[in-house]
Amino acid sequence: MAKTARKRRGPQQAENAERSYPVSLGQAVELEVTGLNHEGAGVGRHEGYTLFVPKALPGERIRAKVVHAKKNFGFAELQEILNPSPHRTQPPCPVFDRCGGCSLQHLAYAEQLRHKQQIVKDNLQRIGGFSLEGEGAPVVHPTIGMDNPWRYRNKAQVPIGERDGALIGGFYAERSHDIIDIEECMIQHEANDRVVAAVKRIAGRLHIPAYDEVRHTGLLRHVVAKVGASSGEVMVVLITTEAFIPERERLIEEIRRELPDVKSIVQNINPHKTNVIFGDRTITLWGSDVIYDYIGRIKFAISARSFYQVNPEQTRVLYEKTLAYAGLTGEETVIDAYCGIGTISLFLAQKAKHVYGVEIVPEAIADANRNAELNGIGNATFEVGAAEVVIPAWKEQGIRADIIVVDPPRKGCDEALLTTILQMKPQRVVYVSCNPSTLARDLKVLADLYELKEVQPVDMFPHTDHVECVILMLRKGA
Template sequence: MNRQIPVQKNQTIELHIHTLGHDGQGIGRYEDFTVFVPEALPGEYIQAKIIKVQKNYAVGKLLEISDNKTASLRVDPLCGIAKRCGGCQLQHMDYQAQLLFKQQLVIDNLERIGKFKDIQVHPTIGMENPWSYRNKAQVPIGSTDSEAGLISGFYAAKSHEIIPFDSCAIQHSQNDELVLAVRKIAEKYGVSAYNEKLHKGLLRHIVVRTAFTTNEVMVVIVVNGKSMPHQDKIINEIATLSANIKSICLSINTKKTNVIFGEQTKVLYGSDKIFDYIGDIRFGISARSFYQVNPVQTEVLYTKALEYAALTGKETVIDAYCGIGTITLFLAQKAKKVYGVEIVPEAIEDAKYNAEINGITNVEFAVAKAEDWIPKLSIRPEVIVVDPPRKGCDQALLDTIIDMRPKRVVYVSCNPSTLARDLRILADGGYELKEVQPVDMFPHTTHVECVVLMSRVDK
């Protein structure tokens, strides 16, 4: 017999929130039926309006919190649009509580998906100042009702509705200022906003990158076309906005897609790169380079990865998914030889360039799928490091790692669920999960990075 669902759409209910879901929403039980309520926090008694009903759960909108039972971990968001913008899901939550939530999120995934027990998951390493930490702003552009009027902002949660804003609490202030200034210059010269539904209009995104250690800035204008009207005048005005601007690029993206950058990038002013440091290592960053957006915590993350690699100067190391060589070059400081492999050709060109400008010669890079390339090496690495995208490692790569039998595997992850899945495969293949270190790379969001050490069990 099918159980009757105890709630209906538009119904208002009273609910006790007992925990948080993986997306940061409060979870309560109404007549033993699960209800998710964004912005609600554990310990709160609330009133919620049901806005969505499914077979096994419902989603509610927070209407009111009982005044005398408000959770002690609730704080006022610093950002005025935090409730509407989809960028920060946890600004209403005390920062220390956020760190505990992320540690528990990792533990829950490892236990539920990975079937691990009694794992050593250290407390999440947070930031002393968890604001203004992002070095890159990627801001979509929309239009106003007035002719040639433009708006810039972030998308509302689970939509492509632009929530206008002039400043973001987690962005470097220079990024905010330049996005606003570039938008006004484009507006002055009548540049139209791109309409993704109609696939018409020109200006899609304004992207600004600030290197934290050098203060160098790159501005990338993403357009649905091959040029802009009054392009020379626009670029000249942008170049005068700040002496820190070292590069202005045009990204040509004429496809009907949600991908931000196009495949062709033109340098319109200055260099094709800006430069930043992580620790003592200098990195050249081009328009499409993947470079961690929180440089302060990136150094924490990579230092922990280096610690887990436990290098003495005699080891051969493989860095799969090496990108522009960030972790590779960190490892090279302590290893005999490091091989980096990445499927994106432009990233490998950047990696080789970064090795050259730092005078690091004990590295070798290849453009290939890691699972295809690694078995062809006539070496047996002592350590393999992986830092995959959110989807985790390919099964073939995990099989290759198990076959190569390195002493240690250091896994850097941005997704606890795929991390747990992959660690179970490695554990079944002869590796022991030693310890896990969560790092808060993205304060006030539900995202968390982890560094994991696994050691081979000799049989």
């Protein structure tokens, strides 16, 4: 049988077909905004074609200019608000319209909380396949917010650059690496603002050159400031391209003079052409290697590279909810996967028989052991390694977990870890998540053996599109 010949499309025809959208670049459109996406941009449709418009809010009618188009959706820039939302509010930050740090300052805080609850629900339904209606459906609680959702961040990571011969430092403009010079950030602890401003002034006076990421030249890449919210102790971390710092002793002396609360001045060396902030080598230039802070009654030592939640007030809320979902009576063995520096593990150890924590980063486990010793906690054991390797080894040693707690990075749990949990069959799984989409994906896997009971969103990052969750799953038939 003869094959039917198919006429091949030329490159121009293919491009025309691909670009046959109902919008064109630069086109002005009027839109009814019907919702917010997971990044906090308004969602509207023009002739059935979806457009995302940053800083537009649901219920608004707007005029926008198309700036980017793909096959199924595009992006537009807000030009004019024709009919504003009753939930629109005036952002207090003077650089809100340029900085990429806060995407939701223009939305009333109560609506931010409702929006974040809805994001969690949408992901559980769309990705996880969970029904949230009817008898026995899991409960997604209202998002727990803050009484005062400002000045909550205990850590700043600020890129340093140069402009008109002076050092600048702040945060990147949205979807770019253009530095917005900032003297004051409304969501940063005031101590962090003081650190960044002082280092810019002092390094500028001492002619310490800023890093140029395009040319890969210069010395000072980032300033990282950390503050113990309860202790008031301050750490200054200078991230440089090489170990040598001109006028180093004078730099240290002037930082100490301008920042009387500083307890630690640290240098981290990152010589690579990369967007990763920290390098592998860290040197304490002056003072202590760590600063201290408390979450509830637990004291933590925080080093330059320690992962430590940036909102201490909401961290306490998050961990207390984790403790409540664990349902500890003092007789349980708990495994804490992705344990970091032991923050959740030590909280759980207050009421568990024994807690086993595993983390792949050796420095984090060193911090976890130090924090256990610092608090006189003897019923916590920490081990370096991949959770999906270490936990089965513990099982072979006869360790049986009544409860497994996971607090993975944004990418979610490793597939092998989920398999390990299903094989271990603990009575409860408590999942702490910073990404609703990967949370929903992982819960769908665990749903073969576990029933999703409760989901508690917690607003760890007010005025941004991020939301944390604590969830409780119970083994079916347990």
